[in-house]
């Protein structure tokens with residue numbers, strides 16, 4: 001955590017404050033020996049570490065380091081997990097003086113008796129300079145059952161004033177998360193995450209519902225990102241698309257996120273696509289190459305990402321897969337696109353390089369080449 005903060009350009013004082021914050025949010029689990037097995041089968045990361053880091057990268061600025069954590073990990077039951085999560089978020093609200101009202105209004109929806117999984121509450125902190133993080137809370141639309149998740153999301157959106165938002169969403173296979181920005185955000189978002197099994201690049205490019213269609217990301221840009229992250233050769237992919245033979249991502253599903261910041265238009269103002277790169281690459285060396293190529297496209301310096309991987313682990317990227325769990329491309333109206341990279345803790349386990357063949361059929365282009 002301290003090394004990652006340093007790699008992201010935070011001061012020693014901010015880093016120390018954030019390390020304390022994360023330890024406090026995790027509670028007893030943070031004191032638990034890593035020689036013991038994981039406290040439970042947390043869905044937060046593949047090896048069940050209840051902590052995942054990520055970088056949001058933009059041109060010409062320090063990256064923002066974020067940390068996703070599960071405060072209720074190891075609580076014994078999912079119900080208790082959720083209660084612990086709520087308590088920890090409310091403690092943060094007290095400490096930093098923000099309101100949890102929007103979360104409180106949804107409590108009965110996402111924290112029923114006998115909740116179902118795969119999570120109860122996760123919390124993400126954006127570790128901005130100054131020692132006071134921006135806080136995000138992730139809730140489980142399937143808490144009252146997978147079959148009720150659409151209704152749960154609809155009701156949650158309605159209570160927050162987003163009456164038409166559900167019908168603005170594209171089709172997906174499952175509602176995965178319902179997320180709220182809490183605290184000091186310029187434009188706090190309400191976000192809905194969808195899973196898409198067997199998705200093609202063309203389908204991915206059609207998922208954004210931002211604005212009237214003109215303000216959102218261009219479809220060609222989404223396709224390019226999809227192929228680059230999945231390791232598809234773009235020329236081959238174009239020919240295949242013409243033949244109707246497009247490659248689909250058939251292992252772990254791609255995710256999309258739709259962010260709402262106002263209630264007037266009924267439309268989202270943000271769209272993010274997440275590619276679970278770890279299921280589509282033999283090792284992290286290749287994932288890093290892909291990430292560097294994507295960052296090059298957007299004029300972003302890859303050095304902080306390279307430094308962050310070295311801060312997170314002493315292993316070489318080629319020696320495992322899953323250190324980078326997802327690559328994301330985020331578009332928020334009125335802001336430059338952001339590339340996000342999710343960095344696993346690997347506190348319990350490193351997944352060995354996979355036998356999955358590289359999806360790449362020809363050498364990848366170097367960033368900058370056209």
Ligand code: TRP
Pocket residue numbers: 043044045046052068255274325326342
């Ligand atoms: N581990 C879960 C997954 O792979 C949840 C998750 C953690 C996630 N970090 C994420 C999902 C980043 C999307 C993006 O789905």
